[in-house]
Amino acid sequence: MIIVTSNDVPGYRIAHTFGECFGLTVRSRHLGSNIGAGFKSMVGGELKGITTLLHDCRQEALSRLATEAGQRGANAVVAFRFETTEYSGTGIEVCAYGTAVVIEPLAGNPPQA
Incomplete structure (x- = not known):
């Protein structure tokens, strides 16, 4: 599956359009991650637990989209985008x-494998 952010794929033509498709996931942070993020926000620096959570969420949403x-x-998939919301x-x-x-x-x- 080729997934691009552009409206076309160089070297290819769009033969058929099915329309918009989605991949969605909602995950909660665990208590340890919330506490660690609270302490880390006081001193600055990367919130590694949240970075990992977002990375995993994006990978799962992308897989579901495909x-x-x-x-x-x-x-x-053309015109690919991510949207993220915090609850x-x-x-x-x-x-x-x-x-x-x-x-x-x-x-x-030549066709791509």
Whole structure:
């Protein structure tokens, strides 16, 4: 599955558009992460627990996006974006979204594996 932030894929043409698709996850931080983040915010520096949480959330949302697009028959997603929302300081929602499409290589461009 090719996933790009642009509206097209160089060397390919969009043969069919399925429409918008999503990958969504909502996760809560554990108590230790909240306490550690509170202490760390007093002295400054990276909040590693929250960084890991956001990374994991984005990977899961991206995987779900690719699964949904594939189930619709797409082999690519264009105009890909992330949206992140925090809930009351205890949870994080990450939504990955884009347009599910079928792309075909242009003449002289070998298909990508």
